[in-house]
Amino acid sequence: MAGAEVPDIVIGRLPIYLRALNLLYEAGQEFTSSQELGQKLGIGSAQIRKDLSHFGEFGKQGTGYEINYLREQISKILHVDRDWAVALVGFGDLGQAIAHYGGFASKGFHIEAIFDNDPAKIGQETNGKIVHDIKSLAQVINQLKIKMAIIAVPASVAQSVSDLLIEAGVKAILNYAPITLTVPEKIQVQYIDPVVHLQRMTYYLV
Amino acid sequence: MAGAEVPDIVIGRLPIYLRALNLLYEAGQEFTSSQELGQKLGIGSAQIRKDLSHFGEFGKQGTGYEINYLREQISKILHVDRDWAVALVGFGDLGQAIAHYGGFASKGFHIEAIFDNDPAKIGQETNGKIVHDIKSLAQVINQLKIKMAIIAVPASVAQSVSDLLIEAGVKAILNYAPITLTVPEKIQVQYIDPVVHLQRMTYYLV
DNA sequence: TAGATTGTTAATCGATTAACAATC
DNA sequence: TAGATTGTTAATCGATTAACAATC
Numbered sequence A, B: 001m002a003g004a005e006v007p008d009i010v011i012g013r014l015p016i017y018l019r020a021l022n023l024l025y026e027a028g029q030e031f032t033s034s035q036e037l038g039q040k041l042g043i044g045s046a047q048i049r050k051d052l053s054h055f056g057e058f059g060k061q062g063t064g065y066e067i068n069y070l071r072e073q074i075s076k077i078l079h080v081d082r083d084w085a086v087a088l089v090g091f092g093d094l095g096q097a098i099a100h101y102g103g104f105a106s107k108g109f110h111i112e113a114i115f116d117n118d119p120a121k122i123g124q125e126t127n128g129k130i131v132h133d134i135k136s137l138a139q140v141i142n143q144l145k146i147k148m149a150i151i152a153v154p155a156s157v158a159q160s161v162s163d164l165l166i167e168a169g170v171k172a173i174l175n176y177a178p179i180t181l182t183v184p185e186k187i188q189v190q191y192i193d194p195v196v197h198l199q200r201m202t203y204y205l206v
Numbered sequence C, D: 001t002a003g004a005t006t007g008t009t010a011a012t013c014g015a016t017t018a019a020c021a022a023t024c
Helices: A008-026 A034-041 A045-053 A067-078 A093-100 A134-144 A155-167 A194-202 B008-026 B034-041 B045-053 B067-078 B093-100 B134-144 B155-167 B194-202
Strands: A064-066 A084-089 A109-116 A129-133 A148-151 A172-175 A188-191 B064-066 B084-089 B109-116 B129-133 B148-151 B172-175 B188-191
Touching: A008 A034, A008 A045, A008 A067, A008 B194, A034 A045, A034 A064, A064 A067, A084 A093, A084 A134, A084 A155, A084 B194, A093 A109, A093 B093, A109 A134, A129 A134, A134 A155, A148 A155, A148 B194, A155 A172, A172 B194, A188 B194, A194 B008, A194 B084, A194 B148, A194 B172, A194 B188, B008 B034, B008 B045, B008 B067, B034 B045, B034 B064, B064 B067, B084 B093, B084 B134, B084 B155, B093 B109, B109 B134, B129 B134, B134 B155, B148 B155, B155 B172
Parallel strands: A084 A109, A084 A148, A109 A129, A148 A172, A172 A188, B084 B109, B084 B148, B109 B129, B148 B172, B172 B188
Antiparallel strands: none
16 A cells, blocks of 8 residues: 555665565576565565555465566665665775775666865776865765765764765765764665674674 | 563664763763763663663663763673674675774774685785685684674675584674575674665655 | 465554653 | 652554465
């Protein structure tokens, strides 16, 4: 049933479903079931069916889901059936690794602008993209109409970079800096902090 | 009340609390309250108090929490009041960025062994650690009694690397490969896939 | 037809939140 | 003392799960 508000937690699982479907597709499989998918993901089959039911009916009784059709549909739902321009702020070790990572472009996320404040890095080129002075951030992001950004700067300056980005029109931020950002309500933020993930596991290790 | 089972979701928030407390501590602040902390993290104050109440009483009515005391206590709860040896598998762009990242060691996570299967990489040195042939993985991990590992290899080989690690005695895996791993029940796994995070945001962008 | 699997309902389970007595 | 804030209870809210009619 479309129209009603879909819980964030459901949206959060769709990329995981999509990833698994892509994998099955690339392996040449044509059909799958909520049971098979659930088993691969460590999730209950009922949950997968319930999640999908928020958006429509994608399967057939008796046969399950056509993999290619379902991944197309989920891609549309998530709006990843198109290309997205992404800004990258910070060109240190991490920023450079992000810029070199091939996994973004193949999924439609294109790093169209890179920024740093280090004169030694400004002007460097990667994948045909030049590292801009962070002073020109607003201008470049405005011009390219960029809505998504990746923050890969030290924690001490992440909040001010976030403010700059939002001021420039960015609506979604993937933040690698180990700090919780304060942003306006409508701005999307996702966090990647490997230390947090490690610390979530040590609790369970004796 | 200690003893009862603490929900995973509560454990998952503790590293976030700890990160915020460390920040306040470094800023020289001595006391905080559940309200202040909640505001900084975008979380309700009641939730923070409830979460902490699973482990004991750490605050004082009227004055709140002593920051240094609370961060020490949370560190103990999470078992991050000690050093952890970590293995890193994969020394490509991402693996190298991880190996160079200073944020791990400062939090007690020390990369004590690095593995790759590329002859060109085996033998290279980083931070005094030599890149080992992945064939020696079991032996090295056994010898160093390593319980945690980071996977930074292509998705196509991540599952087999995971199997190897677990066979060698690893109990917790931070997986950067874009694939859900199948592991025995007691093994901890955390995932970092930046594409998944980006895809969780595009849904909300128009 | 027989077997399989969907989409959905209703029940269960668990997490969040509001409220407040206790007390620093 | 007055003000602030804890830890905890109970109520609310929301998510997961089991079960099954529908149907391919």
